[in-house]
Amino acid sequence: MIWDIILRAAVVGILLSILLSIMSYFVVVRKMTFAGVGIAHSAFGGIALNFFFGFAGYIFPLFFSIAASLLIAFLYKRGNMSEDSAIDVIFVFSMAFGVFILSLSNGYSANMLGILFGNILSVTNFDMITTLAVFSVGFVFMTYLFSHFQLISYNEELAYIAGINIDLLYYLFWVVLSVVIVLSIKLIGIILVNAFLVLPTLVGSNCSKNYKGIVAVGAISSILSVVAGIFAAYFLNTPAGATIVLVFITIWLLSFLAKKL
Amino acid sequence: MIEVKNLTVVFDEKIVLDDISMKIGKGEFVGILGPNGAGKTTLVKSILGLEKPVKGSVKIDGVDVDEYIKANGARIGYLPQYAIVNWNMPIRVVDAVMIEKVKPFGIFRKYSKSEMESVRYWLSVFGVEDKMYDYIKELSGGQQQRVSLARCMMHNPEILILDEPNTAIDAVYNTRLYGILKELSRKNSMTIIMVSHDIGAVTKYVDEIMCLNVKLHCHGKSGSINFSDVLKEVYGKDMEIVIHEDGCKNCAFNKDKQ
Structure with a gap:
């Protein structure tokens, strides 16, 4: 029974970490690392609504995160705001809204630690199937359009001349990122999910100068962190998200020292 | 042929380009001069369809620029300002x-032999073929700019x-760069539009x-314009022009050769 739970959590974690590693490359290269924090915290408003109405599904968190990410993208593209400022406005709104709604709900505090820091016991078969579907679509999306995103990140004007619909791809990237982050919350938690948007590329950059190497090393280090973190969390009886992130930070530190020494 | 007609561009209620009209023929090498904030970059971005005018139009080969870019974007080589490249x-x-040759599943891509030969050739034209496998962030600013020029040439652009x-x-x-551009314009009938402060x-x-200084103050053959008057009008009356010729006798780096 317990091995079923570990297996489910590991499958979900591995699939999401591969996808997040590819997205992490563009998030870091485009200096959008705050985006993960913003989107994950935006989901908090949706999770609070889940509590309020007694639901357990993804509908409210997904709705909140996707709406938040599209609004962030819109404010940046059309509202003459920096991405960081746009994220900050949406992020604080969602958190305030979430806390406000939670205060109206009864008995929420027992589950709060799992939402904030992840809980492998909460990963169900449905989560695994959903993650597999999202991974398949997201992986094809990111690998098919990798060189398009590469050109957009290099210079948007050149991408426009090359006939790329920059706005469409920009919004789609944020939507896919929102879905992946919401799916990651059960395993990693709201507070720590951003680690999977930053650390893969940081570890990759310590081990390789080339984008292919950075993405590959990022994915391998993410998978290692998830697997080792889940086992450690099980044996030490600690929150999964925090344990996984601590393993990841250790890998990053080792890669950093290896690069400097 | 590039035809700009009554082009007016406004940013935040400020007129940046005012009623610009001009024609640039195939194979012409055109230089755009003007002080900072004159609208030079806005003009080239408008020609590329990157800026949308409030009035007027840009046509390339008789086709509206947006449609031309959709159908023939690859026939334009563009070097944006150095600072806005990542x-x-x-x-x-x-x-x-x-990088402009986007392909599906590009992360798994390997370049063909002919693509590699083409890259090597254009890097050699701009004198940086020995940097082919270096990382762009490790190059000097000048080397990065030469790599960008090689990138522009990869489609054999018409413009x-x-x-x-x-x-x-x-x-x-x-000096060498201008010579290469002049040669490209003459031999390949390439239309070149160059913004410069030089x-x-x-x-x-x-x-x-x-x-250019919001309005188009002059447009003509290089030798046919009375520059001291026009440039004083464009840059302001304190403008002083000193033309340096190649092989200048008083230049420090030529003294040793004499």
Whole structure:
């Protein structure tokens, strides 16, 4: 029974970490690392609504995160705001809204630690199937359009001349990122999910100068962190998200020292 | 043929380009001069369809620019301003030169032999073929700019638009660069539009000159314009022009040769 739970959590974690590693490359290269924090915290408003109405599904968190990410993208593209400022406005709104709604709900505090820091016991078969579907679509999306995103990140004007619909791809990237982050919350938690948007590329950059190497090393280090973190969390009886992130930070530190020494 | 008609561009209620009309023929090498904030970059961006005018139109070969870009974007080589390129990308020079050739599943892509030969050729034209496998963030600003010029040439463009190509390039290579551009324009019938602050060189190498300061103050053959008057009008009355010729007898680096 317990091995079923570990297996489910590991499958979900591995699939999401591969996808997040590819997205992490563009998030870091485009200096959008705050985006993960913003989107994950935006989901908090949706999770609070889940509590309020007694639901357990993804509908409210997904709705909140996707709406938040599209609004962030819109404010940046059309509202003459920096991405960081746009994220900050949406992020604080969602958190305030979430806390406000939670205060109206009864008995929420027992589950709060799992939402904030992840809980492998909460990963169900449905989560695994959903993650597999999202991974398949997201992986094809990111690998098919990798060189398009590469050109957009290099210079948007050149991408426009090359006939790329920059706005469409920009919004789609944020939507896919929102879905992946919401799916990651059960395993990693709201507070720590951003680690999977930053650390893969940081570890990759310590081990390789080339984008292919950075993405590959990022994915391998993410998978290692998830697997080792889940086992450690099980044996030490600690929150999964925090344990996984601590393993990841250790890998990053080792890669950093290896690069400097 | 590029035809700009009554082009007016406004940013935040401020007129940046005011009623610009001009024609640029195939194979012409045109230099755009003007002080900071004159609208030079906005003009080239409008020609590329990157800025939308409040009035007027841009047509290339008789077709509206947006439609032309959709159908023939690859026939335009564009060098944006140096500062707006992300030079911190973890890509090699060869990747940067190939970056506009987007392909599905590009992360798994390997370049063909002919693509590699083409990259090597254009890097050699701009004197940086030995940097082919270096990472772009490790190059000097001038080398990065030469890599960008090689990238522009990868489609064998019919139109080449260069926004301050000599940024970060040293004075000696600058002269060589203008020579290469002049040659490309003449031999390949390539239309070249170049924004520059290098007044002396522009007047020497280009076929036609445009002086811009929100309005188009002059547009004519390089030798046919009375520059001291027009440039004083465009840059202000304190403008003083000193034309340096190649092989200048009083220049420090030539004294040793004499």
